[in-house]
Amino acid sequence: MKDDFYERMKPRLHKRIGRELRLARHVLDLGCGSCDLVRYLVETYCQEVTGVDIASDSFPKRRRSREGVRFRCLRRDAVRLPFAADGSADAVVTMWALHEMKRPTSVLAETRRVLRSGGELLVVDFPKDSLAQKLWDEDYYRPDEVKRLLEETGFSEVRVRLIERGQVIWARAYQPMAETIQ
Numbered sequence: 001m002k003d004d005f006y007e008r009m010k011p012r013l014h015k016r017i018g019r020e021l022r023l024a025r026h027v028l029d030l031g032c033g034s035c036d037l038v039r040y041l042v043e044t045y046c047q048e049v050t051g052v053d054i055a056s057d058s059f060p061k062r063r064r065s066r067e068g069v070r071f072r073c074l075r076r077d078a079v080r081l082p083f084a085a086d087g088s089a090d091a092v093v094t095m096w097a098l099h100e101m102k103r104p105t106s107v108l109a110e111t112r113r114v115l116r117s118g119g120e121l122l123v124v125d126f127p128k129d130s131l132a133q134k135l136w137d138e139d140y141y142r143p144d145e146v147k148r149l150l151e152e153t154g155f156s157e158v159r160v161r162l163i164e165r166g167q168v169i170w171a172r173a174y175q176p177m178a179e180t181i182q
């Protein structure tokens with residue numbers, strides 16, 4: 001029952017994330033789990049997408065889109081992404097995963113390192129006191145806490161709001177343009 005609720009929400013979120021990041025060429029998905037979002041972006045927008053997760057148990061065996069385009073799922077802690085050069089990602093997304101990351105500030109600092117100037121970060125997660133919290137009894141952030149985390153890590157134009165009838169945090173932030181980085 002609880003899985004149904006979120007499984008039904010997932011395609012809507014994938015669609016929304018896809019629309020938001022459609023212009024990015026190289027995208028990283030941090031905490032990608034079973035790589036469903038990675039596959040969706042590759043199949044819908046032909047983007048070059050790399051999924052990263054600290055655990056590989058959910059990775060799919062077949063890492064190709066319907067059309068046979070290969071995508072990468074890498075087992076890594078998102079605090080360190082040695083495969084990604086500085087400024088090499090156009091966008092980074094993390095869906096339903098930030099609350100699980102033990103060192104969120106370090107993950108966000110590493111995200112800033114790999115994002116190009118003006119690149120976008122999208123954080124999609126459940127908020128504190130949401131239905132998800134009642135179902136899974138996990139500790140989630142409040143929207144203002146996500147905003148503070150992003151601002152304190154140096155992201156610019158941070159916008160955080162609730163979507164899906166208040167059940168999901170949608171946070172958008174940007175890597176400051178090169179000339180404005182202090």
Ligand SMILES: C[S@@+](CC[C@H](N)C(=O)[O-])C[C@H]1O[C@@H](n2cnc3c(N)ncnc32)[C@H](O)[C@@H]1O
Pocket residue numbers: 030031032033034037052053054055076077078079094095096097100101102103
């Ligand atoms: C609730 S799952 C969400 C999976 C997927 N994003 C989705 O939308 O279904 C959270 C994922 O975050 C991963 N995770 C937790 N801490 C992490 C870290 N430090 N670095 C990378 N992945 C992490 C977990 O292993 C798990 O697969």
